[in-house]
Amino acid sequence: MSQKPSLVAITVQAKAAALIAAESAGVFVNDEGSLAGFLEIEALFNRVWLLPPGESAIPCELLRSISHAGCNVSAARDQAGRIIGAAAAIVTPQSQSMYSLIAGVLPGISDRGVGFALKQHQRAWGLARDLTAMTWTFDPLVSRNARFNLSKLGAYASAYAIDFYGPMQGEMNANDESDRLVAVWPLTSAESAACSEERPIPVRRPVFQPKDVLRHGPDGDPVLVAANNALWCRVPTDIVALRKQNPQVAADWRRSIRSTFTDVFASGHIARGVSRDGRYRLAPGGTE
Structure with missing residues (x-):
């Protein structure tokens, strides 16, 4: 009977996969710790979510606090050093899980694999701290995000939250109700490891009568x-x-x-x- 790989082995695999994903996307992904970087990330998220002036998806002060508390704020930079994608996650108390607060990539470059590189960096970050799962919520109606989360990363969902945030503002959400699926990403699973190496389980359109x-x-x-x-x-x-x-x-x-x-x-x-x-x-x- 084959044995499951140890957490150490999985962590090594995750770090290697994260580096390959970043190289493939043409970015450098690192933990952000500077105020200037947090300001750039705040501006990036506001662009991604098409928010009007004066509103913020997540303020730089909160990003700094998250980082200072020892949680994760990751930034993806292009070859010129510009932040073109970012993600933030906090550690769930009394568990081996982390919670993804927000993640986004500048419009127009989402097909380059920058978001994938960010998530693989977060996976390696969590495993290095003995965390074995990540959770977050996403809009079930946004099929592109759903496919990324469940097919590209290897997460799953079995819980539906009605109007999770209340009515959402901004051009992208257009005052729609904020129903969300709760994604669970098992960082140590064989499927997540395969996905990290871009070997996801194919999900093909069903044939039905x-x-x-x-x-x-x-x-x-x-x-x-x-x-x-x-x-x-x-x-x-x-x-x-x-x-x-x-x-x-x-x-x-x-x-x-x-x-x-x-x-x-x-x-x-x-x-x-x-x-x-x-x-x-x-x-x-x-x-x-």
């Missing part, structure tokens, strides 16, 4: 189907654009997905992966 359709979405097309020993939940391709174009339809999608996920999670299913066309794979009982 009309009899497999369980629910329809606001657009009249199937939104929940049963196929390949799992349930599959579809979300809009671009909810941010839809919020701008038709806020009422976007709100209808919010209610539809809220009802679907609440019922599916109550039945014991767990979200494990998202296909490229925005379909969550919901495995029964957490199995593959």
Whole structure:
């Protein structure tokens, strides 16, 4: 019987994977500790979230406090030394877990792998401190983020939080309710290690028949189907654009997905992966 790798071995693997991810993205990822750096990170997040002047996604004072408390504030810099991505996480008391507060990359460069490099740096940071999991929340309607979290990183979700932050301001959120999925990222799992080396488990669009359709979405097309020993939940391709174009339809999608996920999670299913066309794979009982 093969033995599971030790935490030391997993930490070594994570550090190596983080360095490769940063090199592949063309960035340097380090822990930030300077006031000037925190100011840059605050400005970056405000750009990412399209916030109006005077509002802040996370103030530099809070970033400095998080860093001073021994928690994680990571910055990704390009070859010229500019901060183009950042992430911050705190350590969860009385557990071996860390909690990701925020992460973002400048618009226009998100396909370069900078966000992936930041998360791999955080994984290595946590493992070096004997932390074995990271949790955070994300909007279930933003399929791009969902696929990154569940397919690219190897996290899973089995909890749905209704209006977690209250109504969200800013151009990106357009006063939508802040429903969130709770992501859990097992830092020591074989899947997370494989994902860190860019060997994720593929999640392909399911083939289904009309009899497999369980629910329809606001657009009249199937939104929940049963196929390949799992349930599959579809979300809009671009909810941010839809919020701008038709806020009422976007709100209808919010209610539809809220009802679907609440019922599916109550039945014991767990979200494990998202296909490229925005379909969550919901495995029964957490199995593959």
